[in-house]
Amino acid sequence: MDLNLRKAIISxxxxxxxxxxxxxxVDAIQNGxxxxxxxxxxxxxxxxxxxxxxxxxxxVNALQQGVQQAASS
Incomplete structure (x- = not known):
């Protein structure tokens, strides 16, 4: 990822x-x-x-569970 993009997002x-x-x-996730x-x-x-x-x-545990759940859907 471009460092300028990081700085822009943080700004x-x-x-x-x-x-x-x-x-x-929440908005980013709901909009998808x-x-x-x-x-x-x-x-x-x-x-x-x-x-x-x-x-x-x-x-990491929550991520693993989420990935497994998404993969089985």
């Missing part, structure tokens, strides 16, 4: 409060538009970098 949400950040995530995927990726990267090892393990 666009830098003043958002928790409710606005959550709304951004491909163009939203890079933004979600940047948000996930920020979350990952702020998480400790236990939180990362929980996220």
């Amino acid at each position: 666009n949400i830098s003043d958002n409060d928790q409710q606005q950040l959550e709304a951004t995530i 538009e491909e163009k939203m995927l890079p933004g979600l990726g940047v948000l996930f990267e920020l979350i990952w970098k702020q998480s400790d090892q236990n939180e990362k393990k929980e996220m």
Whole structure:
């Protein structure tokens, strides 16, 4: 991913409060538009970098369960 895209996404949400950040995530997921995927990726990267090892393990477990569920649907 282009570093400029990361910076643009972060700049666009830098003043958002928790409710606005959550709304951004929910909207991106509910709309299911491909163009939203890079933004979600940047948000996930920020979350990952702020998480400790236990939180990362929980996220990977949740991801694995989600992938398995999506694959069986």
